[in-house]
Amino acid sequence: MMEYKSNPKHSEPWQPGRRGSLCPREVRPLAAQLLQGSVLDGSKRYATHDGKAYCAQESHDDVWHGYPVAWKEVPRQIVRSWRKDKVVSRRDVKLYWHGGD
Amino acid sequence: MATRWERLAGDTDRFAVRMAFLNDPDGGEAANSDQSISWGGFQLWVRGVNLCAHLEQSERVDHVYWYLLPLLEWFAQNWDPLLHEERLPCRSQEDTGWRALRNDPIPPFAMNESQEDDREAEWQQWWSRHALCAAREGGLFPDVVFRRLRDAIEVSWGPGQVAGAPAHVVFDVSQPSSETLSPRAVAEPLHEILLGASEYLSVAAPDSARILQLSQSIRRLSKPRNHERHMWLAGLGVGARAVRSGWRRVRDYISRSQPMEQQAALLAHEGDRNLVVEGSCHAALMFGSSSPQITNEDVVTLCNLIVGLTRDHSSEEAAATGDHPEPMVTTLAPWSQGYDLAGRLHDRLDGRFLTGRYVDVDDLLDELGIEVKEVQLTDSSIRGVAIAGPRHRPGIAWNEGNPFNATPQGRRFTLAHELCHVLYDREVGRRLAIASGPWAPAAIERRANAFAAMLLMPERLVREGVAGMNRPLATEEGVDSIARQLQTGFEATLRHLSNLSLIDDIDRQRIQAQRREALEV
Numbered sequence: 001m002m003e004y005k006s007n008p009k010h011s012e013p014w015q016p017g018r019r020g021s022l023c024p025r026e027v028r029p030l031a032a033q034l035l036q037g038s039v040l041d042g043s044k045r046y047a048t049h050d051g052k053a054y055c056a057q058e059s060h061d062d063v064w065h066g067y068p069v070a071w072k073e074v075p076r077q078i079v080r081s082w083r084k085d086k087v088v089s090r091r092d093v094k095l096y097w098h099g100g101d
Numbered sequence: 102m103a104t105r106w107e108r109l110a111g112d113t114d115r116f117a118v119r120m121a122f123l124n125d126p127d128g129g130e131a132a133n134s135d136q137s138i139s140w141g142g143f144q145l146w147v148r149g150v151n152l153c154a155h156l157e158q159s160e161r162v163d164h165v166y167w168y169l170l171p172l173l174e175w176f177a178q179n180w181d182p183l184l185h186e187e188r189l190p191c192r193s194q195e196d197t198g199w200r201a202l203r204n205d206p207i208p209p210f211a212m213n214e215s216q217e218d219d220r221e222a223e224w225q226q227w228w229s230r231h232a233l234c235a236a237r238e239g240g241l242f243p244d245v246v247f248r249r250l251r252d253a254i255e256v257s258w259g260p261g262q263v264a265g266a267p268a269h270v271v272f273d274v275s276q277p278s279s280e281t282l283s284p285r286a287v288a289e290p291l292h293e294i295l296l297g298a299s300e301y302l303s304v305a306a307p308d309s310a311r312i313l314q315l316s317q318s319i320r321r322l323s324k325p326r327n328h329e330r331h332m333w334l335a336g337l338g339v340g341a342r343a344v345r346s347g348w349r350r351v352r353d354y355i356s357r358s359q360p361m362e363q364q365a366a367l368l369a370h371e372g373d374r375n376l377v378v379e380g381s382c383h384a385a386l387m388f389g390s391s392s393p394q395i396t397n398e399d400v401v402t403l404c405n406l407i408v409g410l411t412r413d414h415s416s417e418e419a420a421a422t423g424d425h426p427e428p429m430v431t432t433l434a435p436w437s438q439g440y441d442l443a444g445r446l447h448d449r450l451d452g453r454f455l456t457g458r459y460v461d462v463d464d465l466l467d468e469l470g471i472e473v474k475e476v477q478l479t480d481s482s483i484r485g486v487a488i489a490g491p492r493h494r495p496g497i498a499w500n501e502g503n504p505f506n507a508t509p510q511g512r513r514f515t516l517a518h519e520l521c522h523v524l525y526d527r528e529v530g531r532r533l534a535i536a537s538g539p540w541a542p543a544a545i546e547r548r549a550n551a552f553a554a555m556l557l558m559p560e561r562l563v564r565e566g567v568a569g570m571n572r573p574l575a576t577e578e579g580v581d582s583i584a585r586q587l588q589t590g591f592e593a594t595l596r597h598l599s600n601l602s603l604i605d606d607i608d609r610q611r612i613q614a615q616r617r618e619a620l621e622v
Contacts (some may be wrong), residue, residue, distance in 0.1 A: 006131065007127075007130070007131035007132060007133055007239075008127045008130060008131065009131075009132075009239070010239060010265070014157070014158060014267065014269070015126075016157040016158060016160045016162055017142070017157070017162050017164070017166045018126045018127075018166065019157075020237075020239045020240045020241055020265070021169060021240075021241065021263060021264055021265025021266060022265045022266075022267055023238050023265065024265070041300040042380075052264070053264070055239070057238070057239070058133070059132055059133060060133065063131075065131045065132075065263075067239040067265055068264040068265035069264050069265075070262070070263070070264045072224075072228060073227055073235070073264070076221075076222050076225060079220070079221075080218060083218075090217070091338065091376070093221075096264070097263050098203075098261075098262040099263055099264030099265070099266075100262040100264075
């Protein structure tokens with residue numbers, strides 16, 4: 001069973017030189033749920049929520065942490081399949097292609 | 102955060118990379134040991150500017166701090182395309198890789214889903230090989246794009262959007278810009294830092310299979326592999342597989358159909374270093390500027406054209422071009438450089454081509470010793486082709502299938518455009534092979550267009566023509582009269598008269614609209 005444990009580098013409070021992409025506040029409570037529904041590609045897992053994309057990496061055995069990504073960072077076959085299954089719309093992929101809010 | 106290792110490679114006034122490994126501030130929490138040990142900072146310097154310098158909550162930070170292992174792996178994995186692949190994933194009129202990716206990322210809604218998907222896939226593949234952000238893996242990296250640009254490396258950048266980046270993280274380089282550098286100036290410091298960093302990590306984590314693999318792939322970069330690198334220079338496709346099979350197709354044709362000596366005319370190159378190819382061969386230069394979907398017929402036609410201009414050893418006399426390659430200046434608009442070069446050429450020719458009512462471009466090319474040929478390419482978007490080199494007579498070919506070449510005025514413009522390439526766009530080893538069309542580098546194409554306009558419509562002849570007119574210039578008839586005198590196309594003449602401030606923007610738009618209406622009727 002996969003477990004979600006956030007990485008402090010993607011969490012607040014901000015500390016200059018010690019942080020990367022921040023997980024949005026509203027998504028944090030959903031992180032474990034997103035992980036369970038995510039799709040594996042290579043060593044990373046991908047999930048989507050509210051039109052935006054998220055990536056998870058394995059920190060240790062079956063323990064994962066995640067962060068937001070742009071659609072351009074998501075493997076092609078995953079975007080293709082989600083668009084086909086209406087998991088994500090064409091409009092949202094365009095809107096968040098570069099990762100803007 | 103204690104620094105465990107640090108190195109600066111290169112010259113910050115040209116190109117340099119600084120990298121440092123530090124203790125993971127979170128003590129390895131929620132990160133695997135390979136990543137945690139690679140926690141550190143990096144700086145990327147181009148012509149005195151640190152592209153990594155930024156503000157975080159108003160505090161100046163000179164490095165980008167993140168797990169550096171994915172970045173090192175990305176450089177090692179994409180080394181050959183990063184330093185040798187030029188052509189963008191989509192037709193673009195943008196001058197730099199960064200602008201082309203930013204302004205042409207997603208196709209218009211007019212495309213159907215399947216076409217859109219193909220287009221996005223091509224864009225994404227190219228982006229993942231050339232954009233530094235493709236290696237970020239959750240970090241906040243500057244939006245920097247590396248690519249080959251003829252025989253140089255272009256580094257371009259601009260304000261980026263990164264998913265999950267807070268608004269208080271602001272990189273210093275907020276305006277789009279670019280620099281070109283010699284391949285060696287980039288490859289050597291980059292390799293030095295990769296090598297040093299991987300050696301450090303190998304000692305720090307001797308049991309890590311991932312770090313061992315990284316070290317091996319970085320060491321392999323210094324083994325010459327020209328075939329692989331020429332393949333990326335030719336870029337006959339968008340993805341790695343297409344690029345590989347496209348180049349194999351060209352090589353097979355060349356080895357099957359051309360004698361050894363002619364093969365050298367197509368494939369000879371120089372300036373190879375272990376890390377990077379500095380001077381491209383004619384075949385790579387030519388195909389690097391043509392469509393990635395080039396047909397077999399066009400491959401054969403272009404190869405024959407290059408071979409057909411091979412210099413006979415018994416006639417080694419140089420052509421009279423007296424050419425002096427003029428690299429593009431990024432701080433000056435391409436059109437202003439083109440106008441200037443054409444003016445200087447007329448001066449060099451002592452105004453001999455300014456005495457008649459128009460510039461006789463055929464005579465001019467003849468005097469400069471440049472051969473003119475006609476070719477039939479299946480790709481009608483290629484207007485003309487220019488070839489020159491130490492083993493080649495300078496030559497220009499105009500494509501019979503291109504609609505602009507259907508009129509004598511259009512052909513004259515094509516010849517003048519290609520002349521600019523022959524005289525000023527030669528690369529390392531003084532080689533030139535370019536197919537002028539939508540896949541050729543936009544900036545040198547724009548410069549050649551401006552050159553052609555000023556060469557065929559020098560100010561003196563324009564002003565003499567205007568002075569002799571008995572009707573107003575700012576009318577369709579007025580522009581037509583000048584165009585007929587100078588034997589140039591209507592559109593090109595109108596644009597040139599506007600650039601010379603002889604017609605203002607409002608009149609230009611009115612004349613264009615009138616012309617369009619007249620043609621529609």
